[in-house]
Amino acid sequence: MTTDTIDIAPRLRGRPREFDMNAALDEALRVFSERGYHAASISELTEAMSLTAGSVYKAFGDKRGVFLAAFDRYRRVRQRLIDEVLAKAPNAHEKLRILVTFFAEASCGEIGRRGCLVVGSATELALFDEEVANRVGVAFDFDERRILELIRLGQTDGSVATHVDPESTACALLALTKGMRVIGKTGRKTEHMLAAAEAAMKLLN
Structure with missing residues (x-):
């Protein structure tokens, strides 16, 4: 699986710090699926995604932005899995x-x-x-x-x-x-x- 990364904050020497976008969204998916959108809090999401609130807001804008990105990730992964199984x-x-x-x-x-x-x-x-x-x-x-x-x-x-x-x-x-x-x-x-x-x-x- 291709790993997507995104810059979230400058390092002390000016180099960007990155995180694994797919891994973070997979954890957000779990929270949204289990808790629902309204019940899922930013603190739960940041803990699950192993990110600070500032990093989440910088990367996604807000909780809704995290949700939409997670939704798109969910559909891509699910369709790929189904395609692989159906091909057999x-x-x-x-x-x-x-x-x-x-x-x-x-x-x-x-x-x-x-x-x-x-x-x-x-x-x-x-x-x-x-x-x-x-x-x-x-x-x-x-x-x-x-x-x-x-x-x-x-x-x-x-x-x-x-x-x-x-x-x-x-x-x-x-x-x-x-x-x-x-x-x-x-x-x-x-x-x-x-x-x-x-x-x-x-x-x-």
Whole structure:
């Protein structure tokens, strides 16, 4: 993974001090996912990111700036992980199974309790912050379009039934996968979420 660095303060001899941007944002992600935007304090963020408040303000402007940078980082990392996993599947139906299972497994236990930053942002901030709402909308549109394209590909390669309506089924699977992340905050068991994923796959039969 490429490491991003950013200057935060001059050294005594005039050379800039740097920190690992990705590592800092990953820690901010954890705080925002666990606490939510409003409950996360600057002191919690600076402690998790191993930065001073002054360094955070200089690099990101304010707490909202940290959040937006963390949101973008979260989406980049998640999409790369999903792309890598989907590349291993032999056909579109298996890609869809892997995708739905990915969200099911991310909704279990401690990881599930931590939650999804995109889904959390949709429920906590999207009504009050237009920029966040736009980011959430882009993320949801991307995920739905990916599912839609896989359904259509599956109907072409014969792995998805031709009577399945691509648009409505893509919307249903989007709702199911995002809903998994919501109920995952309650600490659902792995077997329950995997069973839900299997039930969701029946929409493609």
